[in-house]
Amino acid sequence: MPRPLRTAIVGAGPAGIYAADALLKSSAAIDPGVLIDLFEKMPAPFGLIRYGVAPDHPRIKGIVTALHQVLDKPQIRLFGNVDYPGDISLDELHEFYDAVIFSTGADADRALDIPGIELDGSYGAADFVSWYDGHPDVPRTWPLHADKVAVLGVGNVALDVARILAKTADELLPTEIPQNVYDGLKANRAREIHVFGRRGPAQAKFSPMELRELDHSPTIEVIVDPEDIDYDEGSIATRRSNKQADMVAKTLENWAIRDVGERPHKLFLHFFESPTEILGEDGTVVGLRTERTRLDGSGNVEGTGEFHDWDVQGVYRAVGYLSDELPKLPWDVESGTVPNEGGRVVEAGQHLASTYVTGWIRRGPVGLIGHTKGDANETVANLLDDHAQGRLRTPSAPEPEAVDAFLAERGVRWTTWEGWHRLDAAEKALGEPQGRERVKIVERDDMLRASGA
Incomplete structure (x- = not known):
């Protein structure tokens, strides 16, 4: 049969x-x-x-x-x-x-092979994401003592990391973040976030909607240097063939020509800056060194030999998952x-x-x-x-x-599918007194108990 x-x-x-x-x-x-x-x-x-x-x-x-x-x-x-x-x-x-x-x-985070990557204050974006998303197998605290922070990468994960670092804890409180994440973000000292990409606006991997959302926060001032708006033949071809790339470039162009406002947290989007070294003292991050790049005609870039040191105390690499x-x-x-x-x-x-x-x-x-x-x-x-x-x-x-x-x-x-429904109900019950849709349960044992494992 x-x-x-x-x-x-x-x-x-x-x-x-x-x-x-x-x-x-x-x-x-x-x-x-x-x-x-x-x-x-x-x-x-x-x-x-x-x-x-x-x-x-x-x-x-x-x-x-x-x-x-x-x-x-x-x-x-x-x-x-x-x-x-x-x-x-x-x-x-x-x-x-x-x-x-x-x-x-x-x-997991893809490796970035530059000097200083091992310093205290140098982090992988995936680890930070796991922390603020309440992953049960990561530490419950995160060091958020840096006033100025660099984020390496120009994809949506880099935007997520930069946005979470730049927003206030109270802005995020209506979401599902657990109490330990709210408490950690409440103590966050970051007031300047610098996002770095080694190529230009046409090569950024942001999705248009995620990029525009950066500007929706009442506390985040998004700043783009007009000198970073540059295109070569390869970049123009990319914009013509890729609607999303064109929309991203237009958004960045608009931000580059506007006056800088007075929102308290400044989020800088830098292009044509290739990270070459994380600078440290006594084993701790004290800066980031980048090399200025330029377009080579094909949409790729080459180094110019011009270096710049940025005053930051934390560096997050968002160069891909593994x-x-x-x-x-x-x-x-x-x-x-x-x-x-x-x-x-x-x-x-x-x-x-x-x-x-x-x-x-x-x-x-x-x-x-x-x-x-x-x-x-x-x-x-x-x-x-x-x-x-x-x-x-x-x-x-x-x-x-x-x-x-x-x-x-x-x-x-x-746990089972029926157990997920029990966990789901428990998280929603935690959020209800605060007018929130849910509060995520973090500890594995607590999840198992709520699920009736």
Whole structure:
């Protein structure tokens, strides 16, 4: 008698949930359908939405509504607070499932190899994001004693970091930030934030809406130097072919020609400044050295040999995320991804049977959240093709209850989709007395208790 196709998805962020949705929508030809188990190392689902999106971006966090609709499907189960490979290994997953999809994302900082990067006061943006988003596995305090701060990078994460540093704690209080984050930001001394990009306005990776939002705060004065507004033939071609790049450039041009106002926190956007060294004394950041660059005609830049030292006491690098290497899977060190062809994991030139990847672990941490839908569709299409061609491994224990028994025997304390609803209600109850939508619960044990793990 035929049984449902059993699929495990490791990582319950947007990429993993999109893969589950694609699998359900594409499985009409499979009799009698599919059953999907999502494994997530956090006690709560939603990954990047919960622990990577800034708290003052409720529009982006609204994506959770659509993800909820997927996880509400009866063919899907959630196993939260389950670590790969600590609680369940690849070989063990293959005992229970016909196929395994990894969608573990990227939450570490990409390295920046310049002198002084190791100094006290030099931070990775991903670590700061984890702190202000209430990640359960990071410290509860953050050193915010610098009056002047540099942010390296011209992407949306750099904007998030700069904006959170520049806003007052009271501006952020209506969001879901937990009490420890509010207390930390209340003590923040930063009054000048300097964001640095080594290329020009046409090459900035900001999204237009995120950039414009900088100017919405009543406490943040955004300042652009008119000398940083410059374009070459390559830059002009970029603006003509890329509507978003053109909108970003126009916004920066408008800011460059206006008078500087009197809002108390100054946020400077610098272009054509390439960081070359973080300056230190007694092991602590006391400045940043940059080299002035110029366009070379193609949209790229070259150094001018002109250096400038900036008076800052903190430096945040926002030069990209990096995925953690996954045990038992092949790994490309340079790209920080699992080698694959259309989502099929490839090792030594051969497809690794029944093993797939999607999202940032597949293609690297580029693009917006919605871009992972295309990855999911292709990965799932290839998985279903392998199923149709009889290329999937046959699990030895495909019964759903076998996984529960295995985790129970291991002593794993896991959360469920029903548990998320309990946690969700608990966070909303914490926010209600303050007129806030929710207050995020931070400690892992507290999350487990609220979830009824």
